[in-house]
Amino acid sequence: MNRSVPENRDLFAIADLAKEFGISTRAIRFYEAKGLLAPERVGATRIFRRRDRARLILILRGKRLGFSLRDISDYLSLYDANRSQQVQLLTAKIDERLVSLEAQLQDLQTTISELKEIKKLADERLVKAG
Numbered sequence: 001m002n003r004s005v006p007e008n009r010d011l012f013a014i015a016d017l018a019k020e021f022g023i024s025t026r027a028i029r030f031y032e033a034k035g036l037l038a039p040e041r042v043g044a045t046r047i048f049r050r051r052d053r054a055r056l057i058l059i060l061r062g063k064r065l066g067f068s069l070r071d072i073s074d075y076l077s078l079y080d081a082n083r084s085q086q087v088q089l090l091t092a093k094i095d096e097r098l099v100s101l102e103a104q105l106q107d108l109q110t111t112i113s114e115l116k117e118i119k120k121l122a123d124e125r126l127v128k129a130g
Contacts, residue, residue, distance in 0.1 A: 012048040021060060031059055034069055036076060055079065066097060
């Protein structure tokens with residue numbers, strides 16, 4: 001992601017944001033359709049402000065970390081509300097995600113161990129058969 005946007009810039013076209021974050025304009029329109037972004041309109045043209053850009057950054061970070069759109073929506077709904085509630089929700093969602101990822105990691109480690117053992121046995125049979 002290229003985030004070298006001039007600090008004094010206040011307005012962005014959808015193509016500008018798509019290029020900056022390496023995503024499609026369709027993805028941005030999808031986030032808008034889901035109510036995660038609410039750009040202004042001038043005719044048929046979407047005009048995004050700094051706030052929309054900041055929300056897009058949070059959406060993309062949330063997706064990258066594996067949060068659902070529902071989780072991201074819940075978090076963003078508190079964006080302008082009580083910061084304490086927002087932080088509490090964030091920590092709860094992070095705790096849930098960590099538990100999930102740690103369980104997945106354990107499952108992966110078990111699977112890797114089993115595959116290594118099966119491969120070792122298969123290799124030994126090949127040596128005996130050869």
